[in-house]
Amino acid sequence: MTTFDALGIDARLVQATDELGYVNPTEIQEQAIPILLSGTKDFIGLAQTGTGKTAAFGLPLLHVIDAKAKHPQALVVCPTRELCLQIVKEIELFKKYMTGVSVVAVYGGASIGLQIRDLKRGTQIVVATPGRLIDLIERKAINLEEIKYVVLDEADEMLNMGFQDDIEFILKNTPQRESTWLFSATMPPEIRKVSKRYMKEPAEVTVGKVNTANKSIDHQYYVTSSQHRYETLKRIIDFNPGIYGIIFTRTKIDAQEISERLTREGYDIDALHGDLTQGQRDKVMGQFRDKSLQLLIATDVAARGIDVQGITHVINYELPDDVEVYTHRSGRTGRAGNVGICISIVHSKEMYKFKQIERINNSKFHKLDIPSGKDVCRKQFFHFMEKLLSADISHGDYETYVPMLAEKFADVSKEDVLKRVAAMEFDRFLKYYENAEDLNFRDRNRREQSDSADQGRRRDVGKGDNRKDYKRGGGYSRLFVNLGTKDGFYKASFLQFILDMSDLKKDVLGKIDMKDMNSWVEIEKGAANQMIRALDGKNYKGRRIRMNDADSGGGRKPRRGEE
Numbered sequence: 001m002t003t004f005d006a007l008g009i010d011a012r013l014v015q016a017t018d019e020l021g022y023v024n025p026t027e028i029q030e031q032a033i034p035i036l037l038s039g040t041k042d043f044i045g046l047a048q049t050g051t052g053k054t055a056a057f058g059l060p061l062l063h064v065i066d067a068k069a070k071h072p073q074a075l076v077v078c079p080t081r082e083l084c085l086q087i088v089k090e091i092e093l094f095k096k097y098m099t100g101v102s103v104v105a106v107y108g109g110a111s112i113g114l115q116i117r118d119l120k121r122g123t124q125i126v127v128a129t130p131g132r133l134i135d136l137i138e139r140k141a142i143n144l145e146e147i148k149y150v151v152l153d154e155a156d157e158m159l160n161m162g163f164q165d166d167i168e169f170i171l172k173n174t175p176q177r178e179s180t181w182l183f184s185a186t187m188p189p190e191i192r193k194v195s196k197r198y199m200k201e202p203a204e205v206t207v208g209k210v211n212t213a214n215k216s217i218d219h220q221y222y223v224t225s226s227q228h229r230y231e232t233l234k235r236i237i238d239f240n241p242g243i244y245g246i247i248f249t250r251t252k253i254d255a256q257e258i259s260e261r262l263t264r265e266g267y268d269i270d271a272l273h274g275d276l277t278q279g280q281r282d283k284v285m286g287q288f289r290d291k292s293l294q295l296l297i298a299t300d301v302a303a304r305g306i307d308v309q310g311i312t313h314v315i316n317y318e319l320p321d322d323v324e325v326y327t328h329r330s331g332r333t334g335r336a337g338n339v340g341i342c343i344s345i346v347h348s349k350e351m352y353k354f355k356q357i358e359r360i361n362n363s364k365f366h367k368l369d370i371p372s373g374k375d376v377c378r379k380q381f382f383h384f385m386e387k388l389l390s391a392d393i394s395h396g397d398y399e400t401y402v403p404m405l406a407e408k409f410a411d412v413s414k415e416d417v418l419k420r421v422a423a424m425e426f427d428r429f430l431k432y433y434e435n436a437e438d439l440n441f442r443d444r445n446r447r448e449q450s451d452s453a454d455q456g457r458r459r460d461v462g463k464g465d466n467r468k469d470y471k472r473g474g475g476y477s478r479l480f481v482n483l484g485t486k487d488g489f490y491k492a493s494f495l496q497f498i499l500d501m502s503d504l505k506k507d508v509l510g511k512i513d514m515k516d517m518n519s520w521v522e523i524e525k526g527a528a529n530q531m532i533r534a535l536d537g538k539n540y541k542g543r544r545i546r547m548n549d550a551d552s553g554g555g556r557k558p559r560r561g562e563e
């Protein structure tokens, strides 16, 4: 059996691991530590949580940093505040016998002032969540100039949570980076992409089995017409009585309006969007986390970084254009070994998008019929019966009232009692769903729709096989705008920004291509001028926005390879 000593780590670290009771290195430690101790190699470690990966990178980091220099030399980026604190705690234990070494945690939801103060004291290792780190970079409160080692921990989770752009930003802003060590439980294509772009011939170590996609999520979709989207959402919620879920919308206006409408109709829901103050946001998140709120409706930007356990359903009120956004959304469920369901409400014209998502995500979609009113009532009924039967009657608080109950119900049969309970519980549903219409989209000109996204796509072939052709055929203009990801936009936030500015509905938009400095927006010809008028010449963060028709010679055409 190998020992920590034999792996070549500093004697002071061996002493600390001894005291922690680590007799032998775990598999990932045994394989990773010798590679990482060389200090300059890029590395990918595919290992689940619980395999000892924190020590696998923590010990080598402590070994290679220069304790005399008091500036940040190593940066560990991880998805959540909890993990951030856990990593710091372990590194603190490992460095017990190393004098002059400091590690600082920076994460969202805590005072940034205190964290800036900690950083100012001088530290060699910073452990950070992506959002807070970027905040600190923008405030110039952290100096990444001399970072040599970057560790991305739980990289797949970070991508699932929508942090891809942040991670790329961080990697781009560490100019002296010599080593990038990436740890992940799975190896989705997005991680390969990041590693190809930012790492040089990384050594790769796999411990245990690695999945390429999250197989614990069932991807389902319902096809309806635009005017039935809201009713379909309600029916899906009613059909899943124990639901604990997040609904995603593209714009904050939709999130707000749907939340208000559902609240008025008695649903347990609140909205999370960019207009909330930090205090309001924390309140909504707190209620959702402790399950006093059953449903959360959110835009992609507002939901970034949400990490809540036990989410049963993610519902896409509309399909996002971007496969990555779909992956981030669906990744909110099916976590930590649980199974989850991701439901999309789609219009028949959107079905071609599934093929691409299926290919990239390595997952299959299931088309389901929107439940009828009868289906919903039956489901609610069964749920209620289960609840009644599994009610906890072990504690005796109510027992003093039992004789009274017995007397009151002496002449009422058990069957009648049940009927009365059912009537009380279900009248609302039964009335509402009595004459509920069929919300399924039925294409009168074609055969009944079948069970696969493949079929859906084939049917759309005549209209053009991808969104671009389809949109182009319908009379679309292409607008150039001098805003891009460098301005801090993601596709979803950019979409929301241009819609908010122009007061247009998202239906008028086609494909959006975003680059660092510029973007190109497809838009229905009739709406193009309204968008140009709303944006061109306005200011964004002190810069003048320039927007014009890219195809009429005004804007810069994308260079070859940019499209």
Ligand code: AMP
Pocket (backbone or CB within 6 Å): 021, 022, 023, 024, 025, 026, 029, 048, 049, 050, 051, 052, 053, 054, 055
């Ligand atoms: P991690 O995968 O880093 O979250 O580690 C999981 C748990 O294993 C933590 O509680 C560590 O303290 C513990 N651990 C890590 N390495 C070893 C080791 N070599 N021997 C015993 N326990 C370990």
